[in-house]
Amino acid sequence: MNDAGRKAGSLERARGACAAAASAEDAAWALERRRLLARARCIVVKVGSAVLADADGLDAGVLASLAAQMAAVRAAVPQGGQGGTEPVPPVPARRVVLVSSGAVAAGRAALGARGMDARGRDLAARQAAAAVGQGLLMRAWDEAFQPFGIATAQVLLTRDDLRSRPRFLNARNTFAELLRWGVLPIVNENDTVSVSELKFGDNDCLASLLVNLVGADLFINLTSARGVCAHDPQADPHAPVLARIEDVARLDLGRLCGAKTAAGTGGMRSKLMAARRAAQLGVPTLILRGREPEALARAFGLSGADDGTVPSGTWVCPARHAIPRRKFWLAYQSEPAGSVIVDAGAAAALMREGSSLLPGGVREVSGAFPKGALVRVEHEGRPLGVGLTNYSAADLRKIMGLKRHEVAAILGDAHYPDVIHRDNLLLDAAI
Structure with a gap:
């Protein structure tokens, strides 16, 4: 058999193997359904x-x-x-x-x-x-x-x-x-x-x-x-x-x-x-x-x-x-009242490490909302999720981008370490 014939045969076998794998996958998911x-x-x-x-x-x-x-x-x-x-x-x-x-x-x-x-x-x-x-x-x-x-x-x-x-x-x-x-x-x-x-x-x-x-x-x-x-x-x-x-x-x-x-x-x-x-x-x-x-x-x-x-x-x-069903309830209980735009570091910490959102990672605040409101979390125009904010929009604009001791200097000791705690945050929300 010449090289062209061998290549054609190899391609045909590969196609057959792919078709068999696809057929097995289809049968498996149909059974699961x-x-x-x-x-x-x-x-x-x-x-x-x-x-x-x-x-x-x-x-x-x-x-x-x-x-x-x-x-x-x-x-x-x-x-x-x-x-x-x-x-x-x-x-x-x-x-x-x-x-x-x-x-x-x-x-x-x-x-x-x-x-x-x-x-x-x-x-x-x-x-x-x-x-x-x-x-x-x-x-x-x-x-x-x-x-x-x-x-x-x-x-x-x-x-x-x-x-x-x-x-x-x-x-x-x-x-x-x-x-x-x-x-x-x-x-x-x-x-x-x-x-x-x-x-x-x-x-x-x-x-x-x-x-x-x-x-x-x-x-x-x-x-x-x-x-x-x-x-x-x-x-x-x-x-x-x-x-x-x-x-x-x-x-x-x-x-x-x-x-x-x-x-x-x-x-x-x-x-x-x-x-x-x-x-x-x-x-x-x-x-x-x-x-x-x-x-x-x-x-x-x-x-x-x-x-x-x-x-x-x-x-x-x-x-x-x-x-958790609690997170589902808090994420979809109402329409978000505003947005919190975060920097690249905060976005990576939220998406890859499951962290809470800190004031230092906030770059912009959109809308007027009270403490405890549901807000969107976004990065470069891309939605990351939704969560319940510990700060009103007005207070958040005062402390965004700041470190913890700087937040205390502005708001006093009665403040939260997190803007949105990870337990009150749902990433990849269907909003």
Whole structure:
């Protein structure tokens, strides 16, 4: 065999080895996905407006299909679960919390049917449409779950409900009791009373925070998209869907994400940010096309059409090292009130050594915030994380860049050694 033939044969063997390795890797992660789905005991399911509604309002057929699939998921015993005698009162094998968009779309359709144009994009118009549509949305879900004997509960939240620690704990206790009773909570943002600084922004954000609140071990986001595409689908309609995302924090969201849907307020960017928050808790996310027949049931192997292949959609892997739930709560309790810009030395100490932020490492302060506020930490225009500051913006401007004894000379002995203690700092936050 000549040199060209030997080289061609070597190249072909190398390609074969790579293909075999890739096939083994695909089989391994598919097995892990099935294992985590089968073991899930508490699931947060978020459904977007574009799935539930169209120009004519809520689609009763879609709600009925999703309710049937969620009922089947609830009833299926997780791996390692207990079979045998059913407890009294009857409790489902799995707990499901549903975050449902669609109130604004339902309200606009109802008002439009009465000759009123409620399509305004301003806050007041959206809040008024939500007030009309929220009752319609709950009634539609209640009717959809009724054939399965599942009682539902309406839970409306604002960000302030989770920012206040006592109210956060009250909400957690309420969810725990509802789930103990076998009731399916249906959650939405309380749009009619929310103001900009207390809004979640969209239900993707709300759902990701509920993962922490209810102690979920799986997050499912039902959307109008096929999954997460490898390129912006608006620019490339034929972009392939990513079957899995190993490290969601390292994604280039500008390349992957297209525009928001017409019916909703989110878009794939907000879904990936939500998945990133869940991943930080060690919780995987499954992004599925909500209107695909039996998509949810197939994911859990509960559909007669299951052929053993990996179902469609995108699986977002959890982080290898979960953050403490307390850090998750403090980082996402509210929007940052300002920014602290640090120098290269401080950035390296924070990122590589897990240090606290000291006054000497601060180079600039942006915004006006009180002591104890949540602030961004940035370096050269790059966000590093968020944390709770021990100083107000005014005091921090007096002491930034100074050493400890110099801080004492300005503020006296009653000062903190750290601007942000590492226990109150979350790096790589999904803000």
